[in-house]
Each structure stands twice: as C-alpha cells, then as structure tokens.
Amino acid sequence: MFTLAEENYLKTIYHLQQNVGVEVSTNAIAEKLETKASSVTDMVQKLADKQVLSYVKYKGTTLTEKGNEIAVNIIRKHRLWEVFLVEKLHYSWDEVHEIAEQLEHIKSESLIDRLEEFLGFPKVDPHGDPIPDQNGQFKKVEKQLLSQLAKGQKGICVGMKESERNFLRYLDKRSIAIEAEITVISKEDFDDSMQIEVNGNRFFISKKIAENLYVKIF
Amino acid sequence: MFTLAEENYLKTIYHLQQNVGVEVSTNAIAEKLETKASSVTDMVQKLADKQVLSYVKYKGTTLTEKGNEIAVNIIRKHRLWEVFLVEKLHYSWDEVHEIAEQLEHIKSESLIDRLEEFLGFPKVDPHGDPIPDQNGQFKKVEKQLLSQLAKGQKGICVGMKESERNFLRYLDKRSIAIEAEITVISKEDFDDSMQIEVNGNRFFISKKIAENLYVKIF
DNA sequence: AAATATATTTAGACCAGACTAAAAAAATGA
DNA sequence: TCATTTTTTTAGTCTGGTCTAAATATATTT
Ligand SMILES: [Mn+2]
Ligand SMILES: [Mn+2]
Ligand SMILES: [Mn+2]
Ligand SMILES: [Mn+2]
Numbered sequence: 037m038f039t040l041a042e043e044n045y046l047k048t049i050y051h052l053q054q055n056v057g058v059e060v061s062t063n064a065i066a067e068k069l070e071t072k073a074s075s076v077t078d079m080v081q082k083l084a085d086k087q088v089l090s091y092v093k094y095k096g097t098t099l100t101e102k103g104n105e106i107a108v109n110i111i112r113k114h115r116l117w118e119v120f121l122v123e124k125l126h127y128s129w130d131e132v133h134e135i136a137e138q139l140e141h142i143k144s145e146s147l148i149d150r151l152e153e154f155l156g157f158p159k160v161d162p163h164g165d166p167i168p169d170q171n172g173q174f175k176k177v178e179k180q181l182l183s184q185l186a187k188g189q190k191g192i193c194v195g196m197k198e199s200e201r202n203f204l205r206y207l208d209k210r211s212i213a214i215e216a217e218i219t220v221i222s223k224e225d226f227d228d229s230m231q232i233e234v235n236g237n238r239f240f241i242s243k244k245i246a247e248n249l250y251v252k253i254f
Numbered sequence: 255m256f257t258l259a260e261e262n263y264l265k266t267i268y269h270l271q272q273n274v275g276v277e278v279s280t281n282a283i284a285e286k287l288e289t290k291a292s293s294v295t296d297m298v299q300k301l302a303d304k305q306v307l308s309y310v311k312y313k314g315t316t317l318t319e320k321g322n323e324i325a326v327n328i329i330r331k332h333r334l335w336e337v338f339l340v341e342k343l344h345y346s347w348d349e350v351h352e353i354a355e356q357l358e359h360i361k362s363e364s365l366i367d368r369l370e371e372f373l374g375f376p377k378v379d380p381h382g383d384p385i386p387d388q389n390g391q392f393k394k395v396e397k398q399l400l401s402q403l404a405k406g407q408k409g410i411c412v413g414m415k416e417s418e419r420n421f422l423r424y425l426d427k428r429s430i431a432i433e434a435e436i437t438v439i440s441k442e443d444f445d446d447s448m449q450i451e452v453n454g455n456r457f458f459i460s461k462k463i464a465e466n467l468y469v470k471i472f
Numbered sequence: 473a474a475a476t477a478t479a480t481t482t483a484g485a486c487c488a489g490a491c492t493a494a495a496a497a498a499a500t501g502a
Numbered sequence: 503t504c505a506t507t508t509t510t511t512t513a514g515t516c517t518g519g520t521c522t523a524a525a526t527a528t529a530t531t532t
Binding site: 124125126127134138139151 | 360
Binding site: 279280281291292294295296311312 | 508509510511512
C-alpha cells in the first residue's frame with residue numbers, strides 16, 4: 037500500500053503537526069527527514085495525489101483523516117515494538133528507537149495486535165509516550181517539563197525530551213526512571229536549578245536537567 | 255551494507271546451491287525470485303563486484319565464503335523470527351513465513367542474539383529446519399521423505415516440504431506435527447499409499463502426502 | 473514600494489532495481 | 503556438422519526516490 041519512504045513522510049508530518057500549528061512547511065519536513073526541500077516537494081505532491089494529505093503550493097501540507105490514521109498506526113507499531121525490546125529483550129531506553137524505526141514498517145494484518153496482547157496491552161512506551169489502540173485512540177499524556185513545576189509540586193516521571201546516553205546514565209545513577217515520583221523541594225530563581233526528592237533521596241539538579249524531564253501532575 | 259534486494263538474492267542462491275550442484279544458473283535464480291533473467295544478470299554482476307559471489311558469464315554463480323556467511327545469517331534471522339511468531343505470538347506454521355521474510359532484514363548488531371536468548375536457544379524452526387548459531391554453525395537435519403520409509407520403519411516428523419494451508423490443516427486433523435512419531439504399518443506397491451500410525455491412531459495416507467512430510471530416522 | 477532575503481518549486485540528472493526486445497552464446501539433435 | 507532451440511547477456515527504458523542548480527513566489531527590510 038505505502039512504501040517505507042511514504043510511511044516515514046506521513047509519520048514525520050504527523051509529528052510536526054502536533055508540535056507546531058496547522059500547516060507543515062516543506063523545509064520543516066526536509067529538516068526532520070534530513071533530506072532536501074526539493075525531494076519533499078516531489079513526495080508531498082505524490083502523497084496529495086494519494087489523498088493522504090492536502091497540499092497547497094507555497095503554503096504547506098496537512099494530513100487528511102486517512103493520512104492521520106496511517107501515521108497513528110505507524111506510531112502504534114513503533115511504540116509497541118519499543119516496549120517489546122525493553123521488556124522482553126532487556127534493551128535500555130536509549131537503544132530501542134533505531135530498531136523500532138525499522139520494525140514499525142513490517143506489514144501484517146495481525147502481527148501488531150498479537151504483539152500488543154503478548155505485551156499485556158501496555159499504555160505507554162519506554163519513553164512515556166502513549167500507545168494508540170487498534171482504533172488509533174489514545175489519551176494524550178499531560179506531560180510538562182519538570183522545570184515548569186513550582187516548589188512543593190509533585191510529578192510522576194513520564195518521559196525524557198532527549199535520550200542521549202550520558203543523560204540517561206545520569207538519571208539511572210539517581211534512580212530517576214519512568215514512573216518515579218519527583219517532588220520539588222526548592223527552586224533557585226537566579227539559575228533555575230532545583231532541589232528534588234526521588235525515592236526518599238534529595239539532590240540538586242540544574243536547569244538543563246529539569247528541562248529534559250517530562251512529568252505528569254496528578 | 256547490503257540492500258533488501260541483495261540479501262534476497264544471496265539467500266536464494268544459497269538455497270539453490272544446496273539443492274542442486276555447484277553452479278547456480280541465472281534462470282534458476284530468476285524463477286525462484288519470480289523475476290526476469292536479465293534482472294538476475296544485472297544483480298549477479300553487482301554482487302560479484304562486491305565479492306560475495308563468483309560469476310562466470312554463461313556459466314553461473316557460486317557464493318564466496320563471505321556470501322555464504324551473509325546468507326546463513328539471514329536464514330538464522332528468518333528462522334528465529336519464525337520461532338518467535340509461533341511460540342510467543344501463537345501463529346501456526348503456515349502463517350509465519352511471509353512475516354519472517356520481512357523480519358529477516360531488520361538490521362541490528364545485537365537484536366537477533368537477544369531474541370535467540372529470549373527464545374531459549376531453539377535448535378529448529380517451526381518447520382523443522384535447523385537454526386544456525388551466532389557463528390553460522392548448524393547440524394544439517396538428516397531428514398528424508400516419509401515416502402522413502404519401508405514397512406516397519408519409524409521416524410520423527412521434522413518438517414514439511416510444502417506448507418500450503420490445506421495440507422497443514424489435513425495434518426492437524428490427524429495430529430501429525432513436528433516431533434510426532436510416525437510408524438509405517440504397511441505400504442502398497444501399486445499406488446505407493448501407506449498405512450501409518452501416529453499417537454496410537456492408524457490411517458491411510460496417499461503417496462502425495464507421504465512425499466510432503468520429512469522425517470528423521472533414529 | 474522597491475530591494476533584498478528566504479522559502480519553495482521546477483527542471484534535469486542520477487542510482488537501484490526492475491522490465492522488454494534483441495543479440496549472442498551454449499546446448500541439442502537431425 | 504550444421505541448423506534449431508534454449509539460455510544468457512546486452513541495450514535501452516521505466517519507476518521511485520533522491521540530488522543540484524535555476525527559477526519563482528513569499529517575506530522582510532529599507
Ligand atoms: Mn522511538
Ligand atoms: Mn518511544
Ligand atoms: Mn520460512
Ligand atoms: Mn521455516
């Protein structure tokens with residue numbers, strides 16, 4: 037039905053649509069896919085013919101309902117495979133994305149549903165991102181950056197913005213992981229550093245760290 | 255390193271090399287891959303440049319040591335994924351090949367080794383074919399066709415030649431499966447049909463059935 | 473409102489991997 | 503052996519997906 041390249045375009049456009057506003061620009065797509073704007077124009081015209089996005093010259097693109105469904109399904113596959121790699125094959129957070137990028141394109145009517153069942157219908161992937169169900173439904177996780185919390189607020193760690201290895205190792209050392217409860221003990225105005233408590237341990241973290249951790253308030 | 259198309263050529267040439275003699279003909283490859291001879295010539299020349307096979311015009315090709323290794327590794331991946339699909343996701347024999355054809359091309363240094371461990375280092379795939387280890391080593395299963403057994407001989411079912419759905423369903427109904435012990439009770443000369451016993455049950459099978467079941471004598 | 477800068481599209485090319493049609497080599501057999 | 507058939511290769515074309523360079527549209531300054 038759709039080629040690997042086409043699927044990657046749809047997924048990328050979907051993600052850009054969430055972050056920014058409505059219309060997704062040619063250059064934005066090119067940057068994300070590490071390709072050239074001219075290549076994007078070509079592909080976007082082809083995908084418009086296939087009715088999965090609407091495209092207005094010089095203006096940008098938006099996914100159609102159909103395009104959205106396809107994109108969400110790829111994301112569903114990506115995230116379920118990530119869960120498999122971490123839960124069953126014991127990979128760590130930062131190692132799974134690249135492999136999932138390949139696995140998400142495996143074509144089969146039933147495979148992903150069976151995988152989902154095998155995994156016990158997980159609701160989030162190893163990075164705290166929600167996993168769409170068979171119908172593409174999922175609750176947007178209300179995550180915000182830890183840096184946005186005020187003194188005294190609590191949050192549950194649901195993900196990381198970056199997943200650079202050094203950063204993940206830093207977190208591991210302090211037992212900060214998905215599901216960990218984090219309390220802001222104090223916050224410095226001049227450098228935005230904060231003292232937090234995790235699992236009974238208190239320590240200081242810099243602004244940079246706090247801006248890379250997503251938490252869910254409850 | 256190698257594209258999906260290249261990997262499929264290597265795998266196919268490997269299989270043809272086992273069945274027939276030494277040199278693999280252009281037409282044989284074309285037939286297996288359901289492509290045209292001219293396409294094969296092109297690809298085979300490219301693969302010769304890449305040192306994975308040797309090619310003599312009008313004569314045929316043979317895999318080099320390197321080509322052999324690559325082919326065996328793809329087969330290793332294919333068969334391990336087949337085990338995963340059957341054992342963990344509860345697919346039946348005849349449903350897994352197509353999906354494994356895709357999964358065998360996933361690229362990762364560690365993935366297949368972790369999968370192998372997760373599966374408990376299986377030695378054979380769901381069709382009774384041996385699974386090469388990390389070094390490409392495997393024992394050739396000494397299988398022969400059930401039709402070649404004489405009256406009174408016993409064998410253990412290790413695989414099927416064809417895996418057409420109807421055939422597999424026929425087998426299921428008679429509880430003939432991998433590992434089942436089959437005894438030849440009698441054999442008719444005029445039509446090569448035979449009476450066999452499986453799990454205490456006796457019944458007649460035609461020549462066609464007997465020629466599609468592989469057994470191992472012990 | 474021009475002039476300039478930036479974003480986007482078009483035109484033309486390339487590569488991988490396939491195809492058809494024609495040419496050439498090898499095998500077959502009268 | 504020489505004519506015919508079969509196999510294989512070559513030549514030329516196509517499609518998907520990419521690229522560079524040039525053209526054109528939009529945005530930003532002056
Ligand atoms: Mn990912
Ligand atoms: Mn993820
Ligand atoms: Mn198979
Ligand atoms: Mn198999």
